[in-house]
Amino acid sequence: MKRTLPFIAVLMFTASSLAQGPAGVAPLGSQGYEIDKYDVLDEAEYKFSYKLTCIVDTITKEKVVNNLILLTGPKYSKFFNNYPPHPELKKGRASTDESRGLGATEVYKNMEKKKMSVTTRVWMPRDVYIYEEDLPVQMWTFSSDFKQIHGYKCQKATTSFLGRDYTAWFTTEIPISNGPWKLGGLPGMILEAYDTQLHYVFNCVGIEKLKKPEPIVMYNWHYVKTSHSRIQKMIRLMHEDLYLFVNQAMNRSTDPNHVPKPRPYNPLERE
Numbered sequence: 001m002k003r004t005l006p007f008i009a010v011l012m013f014t015a016s017s018l019a020q021g022p023a024g025v026a027p028l029g030s031q032g033y034e035i036d037k038y039d040v041l042d043e044a045e046y047k048f049s050y051k052l053t054c055i056v057d058t059i060t061k062e063k064v065v066n067n068l069i070l071l072t073g074p075k076y077s078k079f080f081n082n083y084p085p086h087p088e089l090k091k092g093r094a095s096t097d098e099s100r101g102l103g104a105t106e107v108y109k110n111m112e113k114k115k116m117s118v119t120t121r122v123w124m125p126r127d128v129y130i131y132e133e134d135l136p137v138q139m140w141t142f143s144s145d146f147k148q149i150h151g152y153k154c155q156k157a158t159t160s161f162l163g164r165d166y167t168a169w170f171t172t173e174i175p176i177s178n179g180p181w182k183l184g185g186l187p188g189m190i191l192e193a194y195d196t197q198l199h200y201v202f203n204c205v206g207i208e209k210l211k212k213p214e215p216i217v218m219y220n221w222h223y224v225k226t227s228h229s230r231i232q233k234m235i236r237l238m239h240e241d242l243y244l245f246v247n248q249a250m251n252r253s254t255d256p257n258h259v260p261k262p263r264p265y266n267p268l269e270r271e
Contacts, residue, residue, distance in 0.1 A: 037220040041108070042073035043213035048189070049082065049206030050180045054101040055199045057264035064100040070180060071216050077178055078216045079107040101200075102268070107181060108218065109135060116182065119223065120231055129231050130223040136161070138185045140168075149191045150207055157186055163270025164195040174207070181268075200268050232269060239265035 048070040056064050067082045081103050099121075108117040114135040121128050143156035147169065154169040161183070168179065172188035179190025180202040191204040226234075237244060 034221075035219055038217040039220065040215045040217055041078075042076035042216040044071035044073045044078075044216050045210055045213060046072045046174070046176065046189075047206075047208040047210055047214065048072070048180075048191075048204055049208075051203045051205050052101050052180070053201045053203070054266075054268070056100050056266055058199070058266050059264065062264070064103075066101045066103050068102060068180065070178070071214060072176055072178055073213075073216055075110065075112050076216050077109045077111070078218075079109075079181055081106075102181060109178070109184070111135075118182075118228070120235075122234070127224045128221045129226045129234075131226050131228050131231060133228060135184075136182050138183065140186055149204065152191065152207075154191055155188075162268075164197075164200070164268075166193055166195055168193040180204075199266060232267070236265065236267070239263045 050068045052066040069082045070079045104121045106119045117132045119130045138159045140157040140159045145156040152171040154171045168190045169192040170186040170188040170190045174189040178184045194201040
């Protein structure tokens with residue numbers, strides 16, 4: 001019994017966390033990831049604020065909102081969660097925020113080398129996973145439709161990417177070929193993007209040309225190298241068979257009655 005109690009306690013903690021985030025995905029402050037040690041990759045010239053609205057349960061239509069930031073510099077860009085300050089946390093640690101959607105993910109784009117690094121924080125085991133790929137190329141189809149977003153003239157374009165069909169509105173008045181998350185490759189900044197089912201909707205809610213450059217940083221965490229396919233399989237397993245995932249993560253068997261039931265799984269990336 002003494003050997004079982006700590007593991008059951010972990011499961012109970014994990015189960016309680018699922019009310020705030022998908023199985024296994026950790027918001028930044030929940031694990032106390034230090035943010036006072038980092039490497040500066042570049043200096044941002046623009047800061048774009050996005051609101052991501054995503055449907056995490058296609059049956060109940062439950063929605064989650066992430067407040068996200070895109071910093072763009074000459075060499076790098078970083079897309080990440082805009083964590084609010086939390087006075088109860090120790091100095092040098094970030095606060096807990098909604099982890100569903102893209103709340104526990106950061107996307108770094110290296111424009112010079114045409115590479116992309118993506119990090120994801122996970123509850124069990126307590127790791128930060130990272131994978132690197134070539135900067136994705138999206139084949140866009142341009143439309144003759146235009147509209148105004150925040151005073152910028154934006155043109156419509158469509159593409160298929162990672163299992164979803166997307167519409168994007170971009171502006172050449174901000175001549176930066178970038179956008180939220182992994183989207184980009186248009187002759188201007190993407191200010192709005194959504195899939196055809198409206199399960200994931202990115203809306204730019206703020207644009208700031210920085211008077212003082214802001215550092216684009218990568219934290220000195222312990223990163224576990226993985227691949228895109230492996231991290232996707234891991235997160236899917238967390239949702240669909242948490243019993244199996246916990247046994248693999250803890251390298252031991254447990255009573256399935258102590259494992260939370262499967263959670264709704266509506267991934268942004270279907271491929």
